[in-house]
Amino acid sequence: MTEEKMMVAERRNYKVHTTEDAKQIVIDYLKNTELSEYEIDFGLPEINDRYNIWKVPLLYTKEAVGDIVVDAYSKEIDKKLSSEIPIIRNRIIAIQASFSQRTVTKTKKKRSKKEFVVSNLDNMIIKGRSELALKTLPEQSIDLIFTSPPYYNARKQYSEYESYDDYLLLMRKVIRECRRVLIDGKFFVINTSHVLIPRNSRNESSTRIAVPFDIHQIFIEEGFEFVDDIIWQKPEGAGWASGRGRRFSADRNPMQYKAVPVTEYVMVYRKKPCVLIDHFIRDNPNQAIIQASKIEDGYEKTNVWYISPARDKRHPAIFPAELAEKVIKYYSFVDDVVLDPFGGIGTTAKAAKKLGRRFCTIEVSDDYIQHTINELEVNLIDMFNGRKIVYKDLSKESENEEFKSFEHLVHRLLREGHSKDELYDALLYGLKKKN
Numbered sequence: 001m002t003e004e005k006m007m008v009a010e011r012r013n014y015k016v017h018t019t020e021d022a023k024q025i026v027i028d029y030l031k032n033t034e035l036s037e038y039e040i041d042f043g044l045p046e047i048n049d050r051y052n053i054w055k056v057p058l059l060y061t062k063e064a065v066g067d068i069v070v071d072a073y074s075k076e077i078d079k080k081l082s083s084e085i086p087i088i089r090n091r092i093i094a095i096q097a098s099f100s101q102r103t104v105t106k107t108k109k110k111r112s113k114k115e116f117v118v119s120n121l122d123n124m125i126i127k128g129r130s131e132l133a134l135k136t137l138p139e140q141s142i143d144l145i146f147t148s149p150p151y152y153n154a155r156k157q158y159s160e161y162e163s164y165d166d167y168l169l170l171m172r173k174v175i176r177e178c179r180r181v182l183i184d185g186k187f188f189v190i191n192t193s194h195v196l197i198p199r200n201s202r203n204e205s206s207t208r209i210a211v212p213f214d215i216h217q218i219f220i221e222e223g224f225e226f227v228d229d230i231i232w233q234k235p236e237g238a239g240w241a242s243g244r245g246r247r248f249s250a251d252r253n254p255m256q257y258k259a260v261p262v263t264e265y266v267m268v269y270r271k272k273p274c275v276l277i278d279h280f281i282r283d284n285p286n287q288a289i290i291q292a293s294k295i296e297d298g299y300e301k302t303n304v305w306y307i308s309p310a311r312d313k314r315h316p317a318i319f320p321a322e323l324a325e326k327v328i329k330y331y332s333f334v335d336d337v338v339l340d341p342f343g344g345i346g347t348t349a350k351a352a353k354k355l356g357r358r359f360c361t362i363e364v365s366d367d368y369i370q371h372t373i374n375e376l377e378v379n380l381i382d383m384f385n386g387r388k389i390v391y392k393d394l395s396k397e398s399e400n401e402e403f404k405s406f407e408h409l410v411h412r413l414l415r416e417g418h419s420k421d422e423l424y425d426a427l428l429y430g431l432k433k434k435n
Ligand SMILES: C[S@@+](CC[C@H](N)C(=O)[O-])C[C@H]1O[C@@H](n2cnc3c(N)ncnc32)[C@H](O)[C@@H]1O
Pocket: 128, 129, 130, 131, 147, 148, 149, 150, 151, 315, 317, 318, 319, 341, 342, 343, 344, 345, 346, 347, 348, 362, 363, 364, 365, 368
C-alpha cells in the first residue's frame, strides 16, 4: 500500500488497512461458500477511497473469475457490489470445461477411451421427493434427463409453496442434484411454460410469471450450457381454456390485447464440461448401439414442434408420449438411462422403455406412482435390455432422522433470529455465524 493510501486508511479509521487484511477477510468468507472446494488465487486488492471499499480480484488458473468487495469501515462483505457466488462458480466450471476439452484434443485416443462412462443402473421407479431421492443415485449414472416440473401456483389455497422463491429453491435443489447424477456432457431437457395467475376480481387483471426464464437462470448458474429453446406448439384451440384473449375478442380495444398462449418451452441444456459429442459416438465400445439409435426420416427439422396436448383422467398435467419419444430419440442412445425427476404417471419412463432405453422415474404422489407401477410391470425383467425394473419407496426418507434433524435445525435457526432470506442464502452459499 502506498503511504498516501495508508494515510487515508488511518485518517478515516478504516478497519481494513492493508491488502493482506482485505485478502484474509475474503479467504474467510469464501470458506463458507460453495467456492471452498476450488483453489482460488487472488489478484492485488485495491482500495477505493471514494466508496470506502476494498475490491479483491479472484483468479482461477490465472483467469479472472470475479471480485469480492469488502467494506473498509465494517470489514463486512458487500454482497451487492461483489460478483455473485454462483456466477463465479459457473465461470470456474467453464474454465475447467475448456481445460478438459483441451486435454481431450491433445491426448484424444487415450483419454476418451478411458473416460467413456457406461451407467450400471437398473430401471427404477422411486416414490419420494426428488430433492432427497436423487441423493441416493450414484454420480454420473444418468444419460438423459427429461422432465416437466410441478406448476407454480400463486394462489395460496392451492399452492404447496410458501412463495415463488420457495418454488425456485426447490427447482435449484433438484437441478443441482440432477447435474451431479448426469454424465458429463449429456443433456437435460425441460418442459416449462409461463404461469398465468388469474385475476381475483373483475377490477383486477390477470398476471403472468415467466417461469422458464427464471429456471433458465438457475441452469446457467448451476453449470449447464444452454443449447436450444424448442417451442412445443399446440393447436390453436388449446389455449382458449385459460380465458386469456376473450375480452379482446369481444371488445377489440387496443391495449386490451392479450395473446392466447398455445406454446410451451422445451429447453435444452448440456452439463458442463461439454465433452465433444463425437466422444459419445466414436468411443462407445458397443458400436451396435450407435447403429440401433440412428434417427429415421421425418424428424423435426426446426425448433417448432407441432404436437397435440395429451389428456388423462389420472393426472391433470401430463405431457404427450409423442413429445417424450422425440426428446428421447434425439438426445439419447439405445440402452441409455433416462431420468424424469418429476415423473407423474410415468410418460417419460414408458417412452424410454418403448424406445429400448432404461428409465428412472421419481414421483412424490402415491397415486401417480401406483399408475406407473401398474403399467411398467415392476419386478419383471425388461425384455429389451434384460435389466430388472426396481421399485423403491423413499417417501419415508422425509421422516428419517437426517431429515428430521434438518427440519429441527431450520426451526432452531429461525427461533435464533436468522431471517428466511438468510437461510435461503445459507442453503445456497453456506451459513455465516450470527453474532
Ligand atoms: C407436471 S407433472 C409431470 C407429469 C409427467 N410429465 C407425466 O406425463 O405424467 C409434475 C409432477 O411432479 C410431482 N412432484 C411435485 N413435487 C415433487 C417433488 N418434490 N419430487 C417429486 N415429484 C414431485 C407432482 O406430483 C407431479 O406429478
